[in-house]
Amino acid sequence: MGTKTKWMSSFSHMSRLSSKHGFFIATAILAILPIFVQDPYLLNVLIISLIFAVLTASWNLICGYAGIFTFGHQAFFGIGAYVSALLAMKAGISPWLGLILGGIVAAFLGFLIGLPCLRLRAAPYVAITTLAFSEIVRITCMNLVDLTRGELGLWGIPNFPDISVPFLGVISFAGGVRIPYYYLILIIFTIAMLTFYFLLKSHIGLAFGAVRDSQDAAESLGIYITYYKLLAFVTSAFFAGMVGSFYAHYILILTPTSVFPVGLMIEILAITLIGGVGTFLGPMTGAFLLTVGLEYLRFLGEYRLMTYGILLVLVIIFMPQGLAKNIFRDKAISE
Amino acid sequence: MITGKLIIEQVFNGLVLGCMYAAVASGLTLIWGTMKMLNFAHGEFYMLGGYVLYFALTVFGIPPAVCLLLAVVIVFVLGALVEKIAIHPLLDKPGWELSPLVVTVGISIFLQNLALKIWGESFKNVPYFLDGTAEFFGIRMAYQRMIIFFVTALVMVGFWLFIKRSKFGMGLRATAQDRDAATLMGINVKKIYTITFGISSAMAALAAALLAPIFSINPWMGNAALLKGFITVVLGGLGSFEGAILGGMILGTAESISVVVLSSEWKDVVAFAIFILVLIIRPSGLFGTKEW
Numbered sequence: 001m002g003t004k005t006k007w008m009s010s011f012s013h014m015s016r017l018s019s020k021h022g023f024f025i026a027t028a029i030l031a032i033l034p035i036f037v038q039d040p041y042l043l044n045v046l047i048i049s050l051i052f053a054v055l056t057a058s059w060n061l062i063c064g065y066a067g068i069f070t071f072g073h074q075a076f077f078g079i080g081a082y083v084s085a086l087l088a089m090k091a092g093i094s095p096w097l098g099l100i101l102g103g104i105v106a107a108f109l110g111f112l113i114g115l116p117c118l119r120l121r122a123a124p125y126v127a128i129t130t131l132a133f134s135e136i137v138r139i140t141c142m143n144l145v146d147l148t149r150g151e152l153g154l155w156g157i158p159n160f161p162d163i164s165v166p167f168l169g170v171i172s173f174a175g176g177v178r179i180p181y182y183y184l185i186l187i188i189f190t191i192a193m194l195t196f197y198f199l200l201k202s203h204i205g206l207a208f209g210a211v212r213d214s215q216d217a218a219e220s221l222g223i224y225i226t227y228y229k230l231l232a233f234v235t236s237a238f239f240a241g242m243v244g245s246f247y248a249h250y251i252l253i254l255t256p257t258s259v260f261p262v263g264l265m266i267e268i269l270a271i272t273l274i275g276g277v278g279t280f281l282g283p284m285t286g287a288f289l290l291t292v293g294l295e296y297l298r299f300l301g302e303y304r305l306m307t308y309g310i311l312l313v314l315v316i317i318f319m320p321q322g323l324a325k326n327i328f329r330d331k332a333i334s335e
Numbered sequence: 336m337i338t339g340k341l342i343i344e345q346v347f348n349g350l351v352l353g354c355m356y357a358a359v360a361s362g363l364t365l366i367w368g369t370m371k372m373l374n375f376a377h378g379e380f381y382m383l384g385g386y387v388l389y390f391a392l393t394v395f396g397i398p399p400a401v402c403l404l405l406a407v408v409i410v411f412v413l414g415a416l417v418e419k420i421a422i423h424p425l426l427d428k429p430g431w432e433l434s435p436l437v438v439t440v441g442i443s444i445f446l447q448n449l450a451l452k453i454w455g456e457s458f459k460n461v462p463y464f465l466d467g468t469a470e471f472f473g474i475r476m477a478y479q480r481m482i483i484f485f486v487t488a489l490v491m492v493g494f495w496l497f498i499k500r501s502k503f504g505m506g507l508r509a510t511a512q513d514r515d516a517a518t519l520m521g522i523n524v525k526k527i528y529t530i531t532f533g534i535s536s537a538m539a540a541l542a543a544a545l546l547a548p549i550f551s552i553n554p555w556m557g558n559a560a561l562l563k564g565f566i567t568v569v570l571g572g573l574g575s576f577e578g579a580i581l582g583g584m585i586l587g588t589a590e591s592i593s594v595v596v597l598s599s600e601w602k603d604v605v606a607f608a609i610f611i612l613v614l615i616i617r618p619s620g621l622f623g624t625k626e627w
Contacts, residue, residue, distance in 0.1 A: 119618040124373055128569040129614055132607040143600045266440050273437045302452055309445030313438050317424045320434045
């Protein structure tokens with residue numbers, strides 16, 4: 001993994017926007033966007049973009065910062081979705097609590113899959129192990145027909161109940177409204193990004209970087225790599241599970257094929273790499289670009305996915321380090 | 336009723352399935368060994384091999400043996416072409432450990448949807464090359480499965496000899512060991528990469544063409560093959576040819592035995608669980624070297 005240090009090489013471009021400012025500006029724009037955009041279809045596209053932004057940012061934490069190349073992130077998303085939906089349907093637990101519980105169960109799963117990955121050094125080994133694990137979760141979910149209804153689909157998932165917010169009054173999530181969901185996912189996105197920011201800014205971020213660049217060197221300097229690797233798994237899985245739970249109460253119907261597919265992981269990978277792996281704003285940039293871009297390609301009809309495939313190839317050939325490196329001055333957050 | 340006979344039959348079926356995993360996996364392991372990249376478009380070359388066989392056999396009525404050869408040659412050329420166009424530009428650029436991943440994912444999406452556009456989503460069925468079953472001591476085996484087993488075994492041995500004995504094979508192994516040193520010895524590394532990619536694709540095509548009469552052909556058939564291929568290579572140890580074969584056999588037999596003991600829905604869970612257990616005990620796979 002000798003070229004990893006090259007990720008750090010383009011840090012000194014002072015003329016570009018710093019990640020911190022870029023993040024605040026982006027969030028501010030997203031917060032006022034519904035004043036201009038009220039079309040339900042467009043809001044849906046934005047909500048899906050934000051779901052992907054959280055999902056890819058959480059994967060970027062483990063892959064881009066801690067250097068653990070996992071390929072089973074969809075398991076955490078799916079388990080968060082199913083846990084929260086089933087708790088709400090079978091045990092009457094509020095979806096608001098489900099957001100947290102979905103995250104906690106996913107984090108526990110992250111801990112479990114983290115354990116066998118601790119001894120694996122090379123990227124493909126970790127990738128395929130986590131992939132096998134996520135396939136086990138998917139097939140189990142598909143086969144437990146009595147609980148999840150399998151491929152028939154779990155439907156009748158409740159909305160988020162109304163909540164009353166000071167100054168704004170009672171906010172209802174019923175009847176296909178989009179704007180409350182938009183703000184809810186924006187809040188989840190902001191919480192996730194701030195958590196990652198402060199995590200990476202602290203000594204934990206430094207330890208992640210050390211583990212990424214050389215595990216042996218990190219260990220010899222007294223960094224307890226088992227702890228930091230598991231921490232990366234747990235944190236990353238928690239937010240993937242939380243956003244999965246949001247997805248369940250937004251889309252209101254789940255099938256194993258819709259929340260656990262390998263295709264979802266491939267999308268996460270493509271978004272993160274096109275945005276820029278190991279950069280703070282890369283996943284967000286990629287998530288909006290690819291989600292919105294794929295919608296714009298709809299006019300191509302059945303040629304849409306073919307074009308998408310070619311675009312992926314071209315972007316990586318001409319920008320092997322992703323877009324964010326060229327837009328934002330990613331002064332290492334952990335400095 | 337689970338009888339000894341049934342188990343033996345299933346073991347044989349498992350070995351046939353294992354041959355397919357081994358053929359798909361040996362292509363992946365070859366690419367990892369030489370180029371240090373994972374090829375996510377491998378499943379699509381597998382699919383293309385299936386389609387070439389389908390058209391040659393059912394539309395043009397060419398004899399099966401020639402069809403197999405056609406599938407191998409056509410997909411070899413396609414693989415080499417894809418490497419030239421899409422992988423070459425990435426060589427010696429930063430981010431090599433991840434950039435080929437996304438590029439091959441892009442190629443995979445492109446080829447899958449191209450196949451969908453040209454050939455539609457209907458499943459295509461291919462007749463058995465040879466009908467009928469043979470019986471040994473009361474254990475029945477379909478001729479088709481025996482053909483799969485022997486052809487794959489033959490090709491694997493041939494390939495192994497090619498890697499170990501031929502001049503090209505030596506160049507390939509030299510490149511795998513140390514690219515810079517190989518260049519200094521006058522080996523055209525870029526040409527090696529292109530041919531390696533072609534051979535790897537051709538192996539996948541061969542597996543698909545042999546299996547076409549058992550599984551039907553469709554634009555998505557590569558997904559499952561790719562997943563199993565990856566599991567197989569890591570189980571055997573990435574970069575190890577022997578590992579790919581042994582890994583394939585273990586996965587194949589484990590799956591087909593779990594079909595009778597448990598049920599077919601759980602066979603993949605069993606295979607993946609065995610895989611994770613092996614990695615817990617041997618983190619570098621069965622034949623993997625320590626550095627990985």
